[in-house]
Amino acid sequence: MAYRVLSLFSGMGGMDIGFSEQVVVRKESVPPDYIDSPATPDGFVNLKRLPFTTVFQNDILPEAKQIAELNGWATTYVLRDIRDLLQENYAFPEADVVTGGFPCQDFSHAGKRKGFDSARGTLYQSFVEVVRKVKPVVFVAENVNGLLTMPGAIDTILRDFGATGYEVQYQLIKCEEIGVPQTRWRVLIFGVRSDKRDKLQEGWNLLRGPPLQCPVEPYFRHLLEPDRSPDPAQRCYSKAAKLEKGQGQKEILLTEPGPTMRAEHHGNIEFRRVNGGANEKDLPERRLTVREAALIQTFPPSCVLTDPIRPSQKAYKPIGNAVPPLLGYRIARTVLEILVLTGGQDRAIGCASSGAQSDPLRR
16 A cells, blocks of 8 residues: 655655655665665665655756656656646645645745745745645645744744644754755654544654764765766766855865755855865865765765756756755655554555555664
8 A cells, every 4th residue: 555645846856755766875874774775886775665656746947847757756747836726726636645845945044034025935825725625644844944043934834734624743853863964954844634633642743763974975985076977967067166155165075964955056066175085175176066966965876867968057956955865755754654653544545566564664
């Protein structure tokens, strides 16, 4: 059996990979009981598949949809503004789970922080309306930690979601503490339908598991320099010079998690020493490649990110916008636990390939 997932603000599919696709990460990033089998390159592992299937995806960024389609992560992917779909009374498919990382730029500390004064800042209301229409057992919304420092923002969002008939809780997640090789702080807003709440204990929304920290180096260990690599995504990187200040000017030190991968670098995503030396200022440096940015986000090491004939830096934006698949996987494990405890299987469908229900979650 597989639970049905409806994905909003899907981007290139980071959250969706975590729920219903094959997650491939370094073995240092996960507890041993998450691992199914070895993967390539050496040192990467396939994680155990979870019993979810994604039945709908939505976004407005063409490059994100293109990457998802090139990798087989796209199912029913609708490339339209969610507000237009709601206005047209779009027939969303039934789902047990609704997920989505609604736009974060207007809450981010790196942006202008317009919050609800921006049309983009109110897009969470479309997420609320989809929850009202679909009535999943569980929903999960993801956003930046700046949501917690903007006066009244998190309270307003929790209240609006709660008004649809859900108990709503939130948690601040530091991705560098759950194996993602990146300092990325995110707020996770979980909702469980009120008729299911009495079957859960306090803390039902919290991501659990041992704390793990993985530096960047294991994720880059197999890579060749761009001028020697056959990989189009590794050959592609910005030639922009380093500036005195601004986003994208930090050095990636291989001995620790990298800085946050952002969408608004305009292609100028951080620097690294060519031979990986840390703080050896006389060594040459360059911008991160498209492949390196995706690996820091825990996308599969062999995923397709750019046209092999005309490599493009357009992948930087959807990579930076994405939910790291490893974070998506950790979220999916918590959602699965909620569904099992609440008996939320009324809309689950057959899934011959899953096999995950005979493998109970172990935290």
